Amino acid sequence: MADTPLDTDPPAAAQPVVHLDALPPGTRLAEFELQDLLGVGGFGLVYRAYDHSLHRTVAIKEYMPSALAARQNGQLLSIRSSADQATYQYGLQSFVAEARLLAQFDHPSLVKVYRFWEANNTAYMVMPLYRGMTLKQARVQMASPPPEDWLRTMLWSILQALQVLHEHNTLHRDVSPDNIFLQDVGPPVLLDLGAARRAITDQSRKHTAILKVNYAPIEQYAQADDLKQGPWTDLYALAAVVYSCLRNDPPLPATARVVRDSMPSVRSVAETVKEHFGHDYSEAFVQAISHALVIQPAERPQSVHEFVQEIGLQAPAGLGKFDWRSALGVDLLPELEDHSRSNLQTQAQTQTKTVPVTVSLPARRWHGRGWGLLGAAALLAVLGIYWGLSSDLPLVAAPEPAPIPAMSRAAVPEPATSDPTDPWPVAAQTDAPVQAGEIGKPPAPVARPASPASVPRAVARPAKPRPPKPLCVDANFFAYPVCLFRECLKKENFNHPVCVESRRNSTSQPAPAP
The missing domain is CATH 3.30.200.20 (Phosphorylase Kinase; domain 1)
Known part of the structure; x- marks a missing residue:
């Protein structure tokens, strides 16, 4: 980038x-x-x-x-x-x-x-x-997934650029949200052919491949006669970009899908978006994106022309004066705009790995975020790591709440310190106020001074705070990330422990090296 x-x-x-x-x-x-x-x-x-x-x-x-x-x-x-x-x-x-x-x-x-x-x-x-920003940075500002008409305009521009490359026997091989640039005024632009980067990393062009693991199809991982690269390679990556825009999280790596394809289907993602945000996606759109995301190269659309025919794309009017913000039709998050713009020039490309082409595909395991295990889903629900928030969101410190006043033992019974049914167990009581960014964590034990004889012990001990109400308890496994994203955007839930912990987890990962 x-x-x-x-x-x-x-x-x-x-x-x-x-x-x-x-x-x-x-x-x-x-x-x-x-x-x-x-x-x-x-x-x-x-x-x-x-x-x-x-x-x-x-x-x-x-x-x-x-x-x-x-x-x-x-x-x-x-x-x-x-x-x-x-x-x-x-x-x-x-x-x-x-x-x-x-x-x-x-x-x-x-x-x-x-x-x-x-x-x-x-x-x-x-x-x-x-002048503008990448699709990756623009998606951070969107409060909901982009509608189909907007995605079709973006697809038309990028597909026309790919068609020009393919007619000159050139593949892009690195289509991703941070290589699609949205001008302030004008059509989207496809960036970074990356010839010098591939040459420096692999002088022989035989032993390694430079790719973004969530957007690269399986044929970019290995050099084999039955896994040849072609226009279908770039079409898979572009369909993965659309999938990422809808779900606000990239699809599973192709190597993980080969072993066991547990990635939610485009149709299920589109239905979830319609349920929570009201955006309807046509059958032709969903089918074409699903077709281009097929694992086997021979089963995908084999050319840009074939993909355009299947999805039913037509040249948009006024593309030379296209303003992606006004055409979006969804709310933007203005508090994140300066953050995205100030990082544009120095932001490194993400999820780029050097992968040996002789990789043994059945033996590979994916260690990233997955949808396969329900136990992992329960853990994600506890930690608040959900797919609705991008990892580019800035960490926002919560305002410091007032300290909880002390109450008498007669008014509130003293809770058991080892109650296994307690959803928010408390390790020790403290009179210190909760600090910003620590909501949702049990307070650390502190040494308490001896109570004076004239002061009853029950009065000096503060009451256990009431646990916050759970969020999205009725949402199913696939709808939970979108539901939680919407709930955490509400002002009354800003300081909810799950939302605070999610913002911390989504921004605590170090940025990759350029």
């Missing part, structure tokens, strides 16, 4: 992107003057620049694999070790090949390359400066 030419006009308070080897503002590269650094990735730096020849603002991507090279003097790059010389040169050739490939295309949903050249032991691409 950081390797793409994006701009979101972040707030003035946002920290600027910095990198030790980045060129300083004011540097001239041919007729272009660098203004600031927009993004940093493992294989390139992206700058905002001004074109003094055509008087326009552009984005310049510089080939810069930071693990292999460093800035030596001025604009010149030097390789850190002679052992990396061949790998660096191979990546540079792939970077130039990607630029030449993109320069052949002139489609509004594909990144356009204005110019590229080699100099200073590296190479540069000049591209448009897009």
